Amino acid sequence: MRKKAFLLLCSLMLMLTAAGCGSKSTDGGTDSASGGAGEASGEKKETVEVTMAYWANASEQKNFEYMVNGLEKEYPNIKVKMQMYPTSDEFWKAIPSAIAAGVGPDIIAMSDEGNYEYIKKGVLAPLDELITKVGFEKDRITSSLYKGWTDDNKLYGIPYDSSTSMLAINKAMFEKSGITKTPETMDEVVELAKAMTTKDVKGIIGSIDPFHITQYVHAFGGDWGYGKTINSKENIAGVQFFVDLFLKHGVAIAPIEVGAPWDGEVFSQEKGAMSTAGPWYVGHLKEANPNMQMIALPMPKGTVEAQSAYSHGLSILEGSKHKEEAMQVIKYALRDEAQLNAIEEVGYSPAVSSLLPKYLEKNPELKPVFDNMEKVGMPFAYPEQTKAFHADLLKGVEEIIFKKDGLTVEKLLNDLQSKYGEK
Amino acid sequence: MTPKLDTRRPMIQPKPSLHSRLGRLGSSSTFVGYLFVAPILILMGIWFYYPLLQSFMYSFQDISFLNPDAAKFIGFSNYIEIVKDKDFWTALSHSALLTVVAVPLQALIALVIAVNLNKVRRLKGVFRTLYYMPYITSTIAVTTVFMYLFMQHDGIATKALTWLGFRDVSWYADVKLALPFLMILTIWTYVGFYMVVYLGGLQTIPNDIYEAGRVDGANGWQQFWKLTVPMLKPVTFLVIMSGIINVMQLFDQPYALARNGSLGSPAGATSTIVTYFYSQAFSYNRAGYGSAAAFIIFAIIIALSMLQKRFVREEI
Structure with missing residues (x-):
């Protein structure tokens, strides 16, 4: 009898342990959910918690902390939870699931390279009204940077x-090459x-990556056009030029070939000279090879002068329950002091146009590059399905360069146009 | 002919009282058993069966993680699209090739090592640990080291293999050699684990059988082939089937290989059925399509497991 009672007691304890675990995890879940939704935190009902999600290395993390440091003095009713x-990769894995589960953050930091899918799927909230509401001085930011955050005349x-x-x-390799004039056109490249x-050493690094391929597309007058012009003749010329660096001229090396x-x-x-x-x-070389000197040039011209202008930005999720407070956090995070700290500590070039000279004082070699961006x-x-488009573009270009199984640039871009083109 | 009455049992069974029924239930070990399994059943319900059911429902929907409210029921469209997608078949063929080549090879190597290690008298534990180490080492670390070994010009393995007539290229970056590279990496990772399994099997074979074999004049090879191999049949089935399931679920190695690039790089040469599912579901946020792909993998693994059960029943 005693044995049975003991067994029953054990079972009960197991059940209670399981229930305990459950309640703990539920608490945790609720906690993060309330964080995400920006619920008021218990004691002070008027205080709103705004969650800000981002990916960062150690120095970037410090910069993010600096961006919101002292916010409570300016906005005593807002508490920021940093995520x-x-x-x-971790960020892009976690955020969609969090959004699907209804526990997404209020603010996310990301690059405008991948924001179009989020804009089109209604994940990001338009900011125009909020900007007016909180009195954010929009004109302080370099105007060309807004292009990557605007859709249908709404800012996201x-x-x-x-x-x-x-x-x-590589300056030393350039000096050894016997060529004295730095390249201004793709033929000179x-x-x-x-x-x-x-x-x-290979003369040029051909990174099979959407950013790098796009540089050639732009240089030849092309543009992905948010999916409208994937297979334009300019785009074909740009990608063909990239492929030819490997196959026709034999001067390029892809990072994967050397395990980088x-x-x-x-x-x-x-292992690559250019x-x-x-x-x-600039920052990478200071850490990885401080003795190496670099020449920084505006993107050479293919058929037109073009260069990517982009930025990392702060967006508010449509599902946020505290959009106005989130916008106040963004306004605070963009103050001059935080921008100057980013120049000093992380080496970021600022979004606030009046502070760009400060950045260029520290990095004078980049002046022509930023002038050209302007x-x-x-x-x-x-296109809208950005990640899937990237994957198929890279796979196709790798197939052309490494597999050589008859796939052509024109066929690849035609296929991509029919798969990802805007209907 | 009059039917015989069973006089041992009373015609009318007295109905047990509620109290005695509860008492019997309460005191029965069955009830205690249910109590013990209840917590894990509840947890499995929450963490496994409910998501499984939800994922199954997703597989018939056009649903994105970014906008789950806009989900649409589309019947079997996801499944049809998968079957028509040549990338799916490429990934499936890679998984199948890995299964056909890597699984038997790793079982053979594991058996050979185990048989030889079983004969070792001293430092057996040290050798066992050394062979087992790759299995418990971080996949990212192992893959990175292998990438250095198989790098163009400087890689030790590449240099050695060029003497055998292979090209001096980075194996993982070459569309023809990337899959063999993945096979070598997979075999190296799992062989130690299966070696330990075989070692356990070898220790269950009674020594008398070998003595009888020796008395009958069997040499070393005959003892291995006629005694060891048949006696290890159940272990071999376990190794083969568990190897197939592991290889069908291969993800970490191709993920580490892709580094910052797209999964399956170069040009889809290292894509597996799981990388295909992962890309669709998590990289491209196609929850419905990804779920359908996951169910196809699930069906393949279930079919293989049933096959395993059938073979094991027949052979043992």
Whole structure:
């Protein structure tokens, strides 16, 4: 009898443990749900919790913390909960599921490279009315950066940095090449790449990545046109030029061929002499190869002068219950002090146009690059199903370069047009 | 002919009282058993069966994680689209090829190592640990090390293989060699685990059988082929079937290989059925399509498991 009672007691304890675990996880869930939805936090009913989700490395994390540091003095009713993801991959895995579960954050930080799908699916809230409501000075931001955040004349994000594309050349290798003039056209890029190619080094890094392929598309007058012009003859010419760097001229190397995760690593390891790049190369080289000197140039012309102008921005989710408070957080995060901190601590180029000279004082070699962005900057304008389009574009280009099974650039872009083209 | 009455049983059974019924239930070990399994059943219901059911419902919908409210019922369209998608067949063929080549190879290597290790008298534990290590080492770390080994020009494995006539290329970046690279990586990862399984099997074979074999004049090879291999048949089935299931679910290695690029890189050469499902569901946010793909994988694995059960029943 005692044995049975003991068994029953054990079962009861197991049940209670399970129930305990359940209640704990539910509490946790509710906690994050309330965080996401921005519910008032218990004691002070008037305090609103706004959740901000982003991915960041250690220094970027400090910068995000600085962006909201002291917010409670300006807005005593708002408390910000920071939701940091270590990589963009983790971020993009978690956020859609959180949105689907109704526990998405109020604010998300992302690049305008991948925002169109979110805009089109109604995930992001239009900010125009909120901007007026909280009195955010929209004109402080470099105007060209808004292009990547605007759809149907509605604004869906406030840029907090500015970025662009450029051509990076290894200075020592350039000087050894025998060519004295830096390239201004794509034909000159090929000539220089040939001159810098040796047994161990390829003249140019051809990163099979949408950002890099798009540079050639833009240089030849092309544009993805949010899915309207995927197979335009300009786009075909741009992608063909990229492919020819490998197949026709034999001067390019892809990062995957040397086991590198991205082009910057191939460049800093001096396995490629030149690359389509961005201002982040400056910081990367300081860490990875401080002795190496780089020449930064505006993107050379194919048939037109063009360069990507893009940014990381802060957007408010449509599902947020505290949009106005979220907009106040964004307004605070974009203050000059935070922008200057980003220049100093992370090396970001600011979104606030009046502060760009401060950034260029620190990075004078990038001045022509940013000047060119102001002049000819354009957004990526990827189709709505951005990630699937990227994957198919990369797979197709890899097939053409490595598999050589008869697929042509024209056929690839035609296929992509029928699959991802705007109907 | 009059029917015989069963005089042992009373014609009318007295109905047990509610109290005695409850008492019997309360005191029965069955009830206690139910109590014990209840927590795990409830948890499995919440964490496994409910999501399974929901995922099954998603597979008939056009639904995105980004906008679940706009879900539309589309019948079997997702399944039809998958069957028509050549990337699905490519991924499935890679998984099948891995199964056909890697699984028997890893079982063979594991058996050979286990048989030899079983003969070792000293430091057996050290060797066992050494062989087992790859199985418990981080996949990302293992894949990164293998990428260095198989790198163009500098990779030690690449250099060795060029002497055998292979091209001096980075294997993981070459569309023809990336899948063999994935096979080598997979075999190396799992062989230690299966070696331990075989070692356990070998230790259950009585020594008398080998002694009898020796008395009958069987040499080493004959003992291995006529005694060890048949005696290990159940273990071999376990190794093969568990190997098939592991390979069909292969994801970590191709994921680590893709690094920042698209899954299955280069040019889909390392795509597997699970990377296909993952890309659709989580990278492209196509929850419905991804769920349909997951159910196809589920059906394949269930079919293989049933096949395993049937073979095991027949052979053992």
